């Protein structure tokens with residue numbers, strides 16, 4: 001009898017070293033670690049440092065120190081996005097060759113002005129699930145000739161996914177399996193709510209969305225456990241996985257930890273930083289209690 005080997009579950013915690021970790025990160029890291037152990041699987045740490053302007057070695061060192069204090073251990077070597085730009089470039093190139101992305105030339109200021117002008121007429125500009133205005137249609141509508149000319153002139157540009165073309169390329173509805181603290185079961189993805197998402201910028205060779213799907217596939221991630229704030233972004237991840245022929249992990253989006261003011265934590269809130277708990281002499285056990293574990 002042939003025994004099909006079952007894949008070992010692989011979990012990852014993927015922080016960005018652009019600020020100190022807070023209690024929400026602690027919940028994410030501990031859940032990933034505990035679930036990996038319970039499943040007899042592996043726990044990986046990934047440093048998401050594509051934004052080289054905001055990520056620093058000090059914040060990265062802080063991540064390692066905080067996680068070690070929490071009692072977590074992870075496999076070495078740790079994957080760093082800044083060392084994998086060619087992998088994201090290859091993925092982007094394949095989308096460029098298939099005409100599924102287009103060069104986008106509007107600056108942030110120009111987009112802002114277009115949105116303000118559009119809204120001055122009393123019509124609200126469409127926004128993505130995070131509240132960011134969708135990219136105006138100007139660059140999508142350009143002819144190939146015009147694109148070539150603008151690219152040839154050396155004008156700075158980003159690359160954006162042509163959402164309509166991408167959706168017709170995958171042909172049918174996309175889903176993901178969700179087992180988290182919000183809606184569960186098979187969730188219907190709705191990538192179009194995000195408009196023509198950016199996949200690389202002139203100052204950052206890859207976007208979060210592109211690198212996260214490339215990395216999850218490269219590391220064989222079977223279970224993505226992260227905060228509910230990324231629930232809707234999963235629609236884009238499923239679309240990119242389908243376009244790039246990448247496997248889809250299972251998803252678990254966990255509850256968010258709120259501050260005393262009932263608001264979502266941010267990296268600038270010192271009192272909810274893990275390092276601050278350490279400095280004040282609290283124990284990892286006390287921190288676990290604070291985050292409801």
Ligand code: GLU
Nearest residue numbers: 014015016048212226230
């Ligand atoms: N790097 C992201 C963050 O720090 C998390 C990405 C993910 O888990 O998919 O918010």
